[in-house]
Amino acid sequence: NAGVTQTPKFRVLKTGQSMTLLCAQDMNHEYMYWYRQDPGMGLRLIHYSVGEGTTAKGEVPDGYNVSRLKKQNFLLGLESAAPSQTSVYFCASSYGGEKETQYFGPGTRLLVL
Amino acid sequence: KNQVEQSPQSLIILEGKNCTLQCNYTVSPFSNLRWYKQDTGRGPVSLTIMTFSENTKSNGRYTATLDADTKQSSLHITASQLSDSASYICVVSAMGNYQLIWGAGTKLIIKP
Numbered sequence: 001n002a003g004v005t006q007t008p009k010f011r012v013l014k015t016g017q018s019m020t021l022l023c024a025q026d027m028n029h030e031y032m033y034w035y036r037q038d039p040g041m042g043l044r045l046i047h048y049s050v051g052e053g054t055t056a057k058g059e060v061p062d063g064y065n066v067s068r069l070k071k072q073n074f075l076l077g078l079e080s081a082a083p084s085q086t087s088v089y090f091c092a093s094s095y096g097g098e099k100e101t102q103y104f105g106p107g108t109r110l111l112v113l
Numbered sequence: 114k115n116q117v118e119q120s121p122q123s124l125i126i127l128e129g130k131n132c133t134l135q136c137n138y139t140v141s142p143f144s145n146l147r148w149y150k151q152d153t154g155r156g157p158v159s160l161t162i163m164t165f166s167e168n169t170k171s172n173g174r175y176t177a178t179l180d181a182d183t184k185q186s187s188l189h190i191t192a193s194q195l196s197d198s199a200s201y202i203c204v205v206s207a208m209g210n211y212q213l214i215w216g217a218g219t220k221l222i223i224k225p
Binding site: 004031040041042043044045048050056058059090092097098099101102103104105106107 | 117144145147154155156157158159162164202204206207208209210211212213214215216217218
């Protein structure tokens with residue numbers, strides 16, 4: 001089992017460019033999450049999904065969109081990147097909700113110039 | 114406001130020594146508390162999850178304690194190894210809420 005994988009590992013964007021981060025999990029988990037991690041701060045939830053075809057906003061959703069067309073994939077889109085979106089992005093998945101362990105991918109480091 | 118605070122911010126100890134990391138939280142209604150280990154450049158990995166009724170939980174050389182009355186938790190690492198060098202993050206879940214509240218972490222460095 002690969003667990004949770006993320007592509008790309010690293011990306012540099014110019015302000016205003018768009019991109020999509022891909023997350024895939026092979027554990028048949030219902031729940032998937034996108035977080036961002038900034039220096040000196042705890043992880044912050046961007047969007048999450050409780051099942052195929054469903055998405056919901058987290059703590060910091062502005063400037064991001066997501067889609068969950070297939071159970072195993074969760075895509076995070078940046079339509080018009082801004083320097084404030086420079087961060088490390090982590091995808092996670094879990095079998096259930098609040099009482100279940102979340103399993104994390106290796107992260108995507110994004111630099112917006 | 115739901116918050117999780119960890120101390121110390123960073124800690125350096127010698128290999129083989131024990132250490133204890135602290136976590137205070139103001140999350141209500143409380144569901145569970147987790148400790149994660151995050152190696153540099155990698156995603157967090159779960160160490161323990163404790164619910165309201167659990168006071169202590171161990172995972173190898175890692176032992177977490179929970180005092181739900183004082184809203185405090187600690188993570189004790191016994192006989193530290195170089196591979197224990199990482200950030201340790203305390204995370205609290207509120208009942209009925211998918212959103213976890215993450216602490217900023219304690220950066221632990223083990224020196225030979």
